[in-house]
Amino acid sequence: ETGVTQSPTHLIKTRGQQVTLRCSSQSGHNTVSWYQQALGQGPQFIFQYYREEENGRGNFPPRFSGLQFPNYSSELNVNALELDDSALYLCASSNGGGLHTEAFFGQGTRLTVV
Amino acid sequence: EDQVTQSPEALRLQEGESSSLNCSYTVSGLRGLFWYRQDPGKGPEFLFTLYSAGEEKEKERLKATLTKKESFLHITAPKPEDSATYLCAVGRNRDDKIIFGKGTRLHILP
Numbered sequence: 001e002t003g004v005t006q007s008p009t010h011l012i013k014t015r016g017q018q019v020t021l022r023c024s025s026q027s028g029h030n031t032v033s034w035y036q037q038a039l040g041q042g043p044q045f046i047f048q049y050y051r052e053e054e055n056g057r058g059n060f061p062p063r064f065s066g067l068q069f070p071n072y073s074s075e076l077n078v079n080a081l082e083l084d085d086s087a088l089y090l091c092a093s094s095n096g097g098g099l100h101t102e103a104f105f106g107q108g109t110r111l112t113v114v
Numbered sequence: 115e116d117q118v119t120q121s122p123e124a125l126r127l128q129e130g131e132s133s134s135l136n137c138s139y140t141v142s143g144l145r146g147l148f149w150y151r152q153d154p155g156k157g158p159e160f161l162f163t164l165y166s167a168g169e170e171k172e173k174e175r176l177k178a179t180l181t182k183k184e185s186f187l188h189i190t191a192p193k194p195e196d197s198a199t200y201l202c203a204v205g206r207n208r209d210d211k212i213i214f215g216k217g218t219r220l221h222i223l224p
């Protein structure tokens with residue numbers, strides 16, 4: 001098992017609400033990336049945080065935002081939830097702010113928007 | 115446009131029947147190509163990183179190879195526990211975005 005933990009594991013929200021997902025990175029890792037995975041699809045890159053700064057973003061609207069803390073843990077915030085936001089949200093931890101090192105994923109948070 | 119295409123979408127094999135999964139990619143400035151295994155309801159598990167054409171890596175019954183246009187994941191004498199979705203992803207030089215394929219669902223029958 002990796003040392004990446006995500007919370008909560010499952011969440012049900014109503015359309016229009018806001019949600020915060022959390023991720024603790026693996027010890028020694030300074031980079032956290034967030035992905036959205038719809039059923040039957042590959043993960044889609046949302047954004048990456050390196051040493052508390054956003055370091056790359058995918059094609060997601062501004063209502064998807066994030067934070068990284070001094071201990072390198074991270075949060076993903078989604079405002080004004082839409083039904084299409086229902087997905088598995090994955091956090092990946094790596095070291096170095098780039099892709100020359102392996103990224104290790106948490107078990108994910110299953111978000112259902114009703 | 116940068117993209118990753120995996121084939122086949124699904125593959126059923128008998129235990130011991132070797133095969134290969136394909137990952138074709140188009141990316142301007144490949145930083146690395148990654149293979150992951152994903153079990154239902156879980157996060158992807160890292161398998162390999164390949165950086166340049168001609169590179170090969172092995173782990174147990176799995177072997178990954180890379181050319182300038184595609185990567186193959188060869189599975190030799192698979193067992194039922196190898197059943198999973200195998201994901202291919204590429205990273206590009208100009209930013210930190212990783213692009214995943216949709217995956218190949220592999221089912222090994224005992």
